[in-house]
Amino acid sequence: xxxxxxxxxxxxxxxxxxxxxxxxxxxxxxxxxxxxxxxxxxxxxxxxxxxxxxxxxxxxxxxxxxxxxxxxxxxxxxxxxxxxxxxxxxxxxxxxxxxxxxxxxxxxxxxxxxxxxxxxxxxxxxxxxxxxxxxxxxxxxxxxxxxxxxxxxxxxxxxxxxxxxxxxxxxxxxxxxxxxxxxxxxxxxxxxxxxxxxxxxxxxxxxxxxxxxxxxxxxxxxxxxxxxxxxxxxxxxxxxxxxxxxxxxxxxxxxxxxxxxx
Amino acid sequence: xxxxxxxxxxxxxxxxxxxxxxxxxxxxxxxxxxxxxxxxxxxxxxxxxxxxxxxxxxxxxxxxxxxxxxxxxxxxxxxxxxxxxxxxxxxxxxxxxxxxxxxxxxxxxxxxxxxxxxxxxxxxxxxxxxxxxxxxxxxxxxxxxxxxxxxxxxxxxxxxxxxxxxxxxxxxxxxxxxxxxxxxxxxxxxxxxxxxxxxxxxxxxxxxxxxxxxxxxxxxxxxxxxxxxxxxxxxxxxxxxxxxxxxxxxxxxxxxxxxxxxxxxxxxxxxxxxxxxxxxxxxxxxxxxxxxxxxxxxxxxxxxxxxxxxxxxx
Ligand SMILES: Nc1ncnc2c1ncn2[C@@H]1O[C@H](COP(=O)(O)OP(=O)(O)O)[C@@H](O)[C@H]1O
Ligand SMILES: [Mg+2]
Numbered sequence: 001x002x003x004x005x006x007x008x009x010x011x012x013x014x015x016x017x018x019x020x021x022x023x024x025x026x027x028x029x030x031x032x033x034x035x036x037x038x039x040x041x042x043x044x045x046x047x048x049x050x051x052x053x054x055x056x057x058x059x060x061x062x063x064x065x066x067x068x069x070x071x072x073x074x075x076x077x078x079x080x081x082x083x084x085x086x087x088x089x090x091x092x093x094x095x096x097x098x099x100x101x102x103x104x105x106x107x108x109x110x111x112x113x114x115x116x117x118x119x120x121x122x123x124x125x126x127x128x129x130x131x132x133x134x135x136x137x138x139x140x141x142x143x144x145x146x147x148x149x150x151x152x153x154x155x156x157x158x159x160x161x162x163x164x165x166x167x168x169x170x171x172x173x174x175x176x177x178x179x180x181x182x183x184x185x186x187x188x189x190x191x192x193x194x195x196x197x198x199x200x201x202x203x204x205x206x207x208x209x210x211x212x213x214x215x216x217x218x219x220x221x222x223x224x225x226x227x228x229x230x231x232x233x234x235x236x237x238x239x240x241x242x243x244x245x246x247x248x249x250x251x252x253x254x255x256x257x258x259x260x261x262x
Numbered sequence: 263x264x265x266x267x268x269x270x271x272x273x274x275x276x277x278x279x280x281x282x283x284x285x286x287x288x289x290x291x292x293x294x295x296x297x298x299x300x301x302x303x304x305x306x307x308x309x310x311x312x313x314x315x316x317x318x319x320x321x322x323x324x325x326x327x328x329x330x331x332x333x334x335x336x337x338x339x340x341x342x343x344x345x346x347x348x349x350x351x352x353x354x355x356x357x358x359x360x361x362x363x364x365x366x367x368x369x370x371x372x373x374x375x376x377x378x379x380x381x382x383x384x385x386x387x388x389x390x391x392x393x394x395x396x397x398x399x400x401x402x403x404x405x406x407x408x409x410x411x412x413x414x415x416x417x418x419x420x421x422x423x424x425x426x427x428x429x430x431x432x433x434x435x436x437x438x439x440x441x442x443x444x445x446x447x448x449x450x451x452x453x454x455x456x457x458x459x460x461x462x463x464x465x466x467x468x469x470x471x472x473x474x475x476x477x478x479x480x481x482x483x484x485x486x487x488x489x490x491x492x493x494x495x496x497x498x499x500x501x502x503x504x505x506x507x508x509x510x511x512x513x514x515x516x517x518x519x520x521x522x523x524x525x526x527x528x529x530x531x532x533x534x535x536x537x538x539x540x541x542x543x544x545x546x547x548x549x550x551x552x553x554x555x556x557x558x559x560x561x562x563x564x565x566x567x568x569x570x571x572x573x574x575x576x
Contacts, residue, residue, distance in 0.1 A: 031573055076452035088447035090440040092508075097436055104433045105452035149451060 002061075003028040003157055003188045004049070008059035011044055013214075018044050019212045022058070026157070031179070031189045033203035033220065035196075037232055040209040042192045043085050046159045049190075050082040051075040062157065077106055081155035083146040085162045085192070091135035091216055095126060095145055098134050102152035116152065123178070124148040140167055147178075157188045176201050196224065208232065272511075279416055283409040289304025291408045295480065297521035298415035299473050300501060304513030305422030306469030307498035312507035313426075313435065314462045315442030316366060319495055320377030323384040324467040326490035328354045330388050333400040333484055338393055343402075347475040351468055358467025369445075378492075385490040394510075399485030402478060411480040418472045419514065425465065427510045438462055439508070448549035493539075500539070504546045506555025515554055 001023040007034055009022040019041045026032055047053035049060055051072030060067040067075055071177040090098050100117045108116055121127040124144045129137065134145060143163050150158060164175050172195070176244040179202050183189065193199050199206060200219060210232040216223050223229055282294050303325060311317045328350050335346035365376050389397040429435035440448040446501045448455050478484045501516030520542060525533035546553070 050450060071454075072449040073447075073452050073454050076450055082450060084447065084450075088444045088450070089435075089442040090447065093436055093438040093441050098440075101433060101436050101440055101453075102451040153452060172279060172476075 001028050002026060003063060003189075003205075005061040005064075006049070007059045007061070009045070009048060009060065011041070011048060011053070012056045017212055018252065019048070019055075021214075022209075024207060024214060024217065026188055026190060028188055029183075029186050030204045031183050031191060031202050032193040033199040034190055034192045034193075034209065035067050035194070035199060035206060035229075036209035040232075041212045042209055043161055045209065046082055046161050046190070046192065048188055050080060050108075050159060052082075064110050073105075076153055079154060079156040080159070081150035081153040081157075082159035083143070083150050083161055083163050085165075087139065087142045087146055089134045089137075089142050089145055091133070093134060095132050095134050095137060095141075096121065096130040098145055099148045102149045106153055120148045120151050123151070123181075125174070140171060151182075155187060157190070158182070160189060160191045162192050162194065164193060164195065172198065200224070275514075276420065280413075283412055288408050291412050293521060295408070295412045295415045297517050298412065298419040299477060300497060300516035300521065301419040301514045302415065302422040302469055302473045303494070304498045304501040304505070304517050305419065305426055306466045306473075307495075308426060308502045308507060308509075308513045309429065309438075309469075310463050310466040310514070311499060312502055312509075313429065313442065314438045314459055316459065316463075317379040317499065318372050318463075318466070319374045319492075319499070320381035321466060321470050321498055322490055322492060322494040323377075323381040323498075324354050324358055324470030325474040325477070325494060326381075326486065327357060327384055327388065328471025329478040329484050330394050330400070330413040330474075330486065331471075331499075332475040333402055333478045336395045336402060337400050338395075343405075345515070349478075350475050351471040354471035354474075355464050355468040358470075359460055359464035362463035363456065365513070366456065366459040366463060381490060381492065381495065383488055386492070389486050395486070397486060400478075401524055402482045402484070404482045405479065411476065414476050415473070415480070418469070418476060419517075421472075422469050423510055423514060425469070426513075430508075430510060433509055440512055442508075496543075497539070500543050500546060503553055504542060504550065506553030509553070509555040512553050512555045 005025040007023050009019060010017070011019040022045065034042055034045070044053065048055045049067070051067060051070055051074075055068055056066070062075070062080055065078070067078075067080075070078075090101065093101065096117060098115065099120055102111055103116050103120075118127070121130055124147055126141065126144055126148060129141060132143065137145060143166070147160070147163055150160075160179075164172060164250060167175055176198060179189065179191070183202070189202075191199070191202065203220050206216075206218065206220045208223060208226075208229050209212060215228050215232060216226050218226075236257075279294070279298075283291050303321070306324075307318065307321050310321075331353055332343070332346045332350035335341045335349055336343045339346075341349070361380060363372060365380065368376050388394045429438070437448070437453050440453060441455055441458060445455055448458075474489065477489070497520065498513075501520050502513045503516070504512075504515065504519060505516030506512030510534070520539070523538045523542065525536045527538040
């Protein structure tokens with residue numbers, strides 16, 4: 001069953017068309033990587049789905065329920081949580097209070113609330129900094145705070161906008177492990193990430209956004225081989241010369257494979 | 263430990279305040295009543311301006327409406343004053359709640375200017391409403407004694423501080439602080455920000471109206487220009503900022519300090535009092551951007567955020 005369905009979604013900022021006719025759906029329990037060059041419109045797409053911004057055109061359904069007219073706090077309470085690429089934390093609150101507030105808004109109280117906050121802080125390896133004013137946390141810790149805070153909403157769908165940017169290789173491995181654990185818990189995820197290593201590791205499926213349009217959709221290994229994806233990332237001249245090489249070595253068939261719906 | 267120390271300090275201050283009428287003269291009691299009134303008003307302002315981060319420039323509207331409504335219900339509708347006072351406070355609270363809904367959609371300067379306009383508009387409506395005196399002053403029956411009014415005002419100031427304390431130590435208070443930090447993120451964690459902000463504004467209005475209804479019967483003569491005087495809002499703001507926005511003790515400290523300074527200045531010359539206020543504002547802005555009490559957590563240690571070594575990508 002589709003947990004999320006996006007139909008003909010579009011967004012203009014003034015005269016600038018940032019997203020155009022985006023349609024896709026996410027199957028429950030899957031992890032989908034969302035890639036695309038800077039300025040492609042990935043963060044804007046997350047903002048539209050989570051209700052932080054309103055679409056100019058199109059519709060969004062979460063468990064068949066229309067989202068595009070709901071305020072974002074209602075969407076969050078339905079079990080759709082997100083993190084922000086440019087961190088947004090409650091700087092006047094401690095780390096623990098940041099996470100607890102999210103669990104509190106969905107109705108957790110008392111002992112159960114505290115236990116859940118403890119669990120999330122342990123899960124994100126933030127327990128030793130619980131009492132630190134969140135404004136004083138390092139950027140990677142603020143990113144983990146955002147993840148813990150999103151998880152406190154007990155999400156069914158999690159939108160992660162570059163949560164792993166700025167992590168060192170060791171932290172990155174831990175983060176990948178954590179996301180895989182969340183997947184095992186059955187949380188559906190849409191993950192924006194630039195590092196292909198991460199995307200290849202965690203995604204069941206990858207969709208590619210380029211200049212506001214979806215240009216590819218498929219298995220991770222397929223999508224990275226697609227010429228239009230390589231073009232979007234590396235420029236067309238590089239791809240043409242690469243394709244010529246591949247033609248020679250008989251690998252050309254990989255290109256343009258599959259653009260199927262899932 | 264810190265909590266116990268604060269409780270002890272608060273108890274001492276309250277005890278001292280309770281001793282003022284029997285131990286001093288009418289002049290001191292009158293000054294004290296005014297300080298308590300401003301402590302209550304600044305405490306109310308703090309809820310929306312300090313905790314929630316919406317600096318209102320129109321809170322005098324609640325004080326003025328509270329006073330005029332209570333006066334009118336008592337003088338023109340012949341209600342007993344206690345009933346008029348309760349009705350006026352509740353009515354003003356509803357007024358604040360309803361006006362908060364549209365006004366709190368605005369942010370920053372826009373909100374401040376809109377609230378400034380709200381106070382002026384409320385004054386204009388009150389001035390043109392016959393039931394509310396039609397712009398004329400209203401004389402209320404002379405009752406009570408200076409000591410009584412001092413204690414009543416003090417109770418409202420204590421209530422104001424108590425509400426702030428309970429809010430700060432509740433998840434609802436954290437909701438307001440979250441809105442102040444980042445409203446988009448607050449909504450993203452499921453906070454109904456419209457409701458939270460409007461209820462904070464309404465609480466602010468309730469406290470303003472309480473001070474207003476007591477002021478009316480204390481002065482026994484009120485007229486719209488006096489109770490809607492814009493400088494009353496400015497005082498609430500300056501006292502809160504000077505003492506420490508978002509703190510429990512800040513508004514009280516600010517009210518007492520400005521009160522004492524004003525009295526000292528008046529002893530020198532009548533005109534000097536506004537000079538003191540002006541200098542106070544400049545001093546706060548220059549030397550105490552976070553107020554005497556500092557921001558809520560500034561005293562707490564914790565790791566400083568290092569240099570931002572992780573540039574964010576587009
Ligand atoms: N609030 C906004 N106002 C105007 N333009 C915007 C706004 N937000 C994003 N954009 C523009 O939309 C485009 C897509 O941005 P974004 O969604 O952040 O891309 P990505 O996350 O893929 O890097 C960019 O050209 C950006 O400048
Ligand atoms: Mg982005």
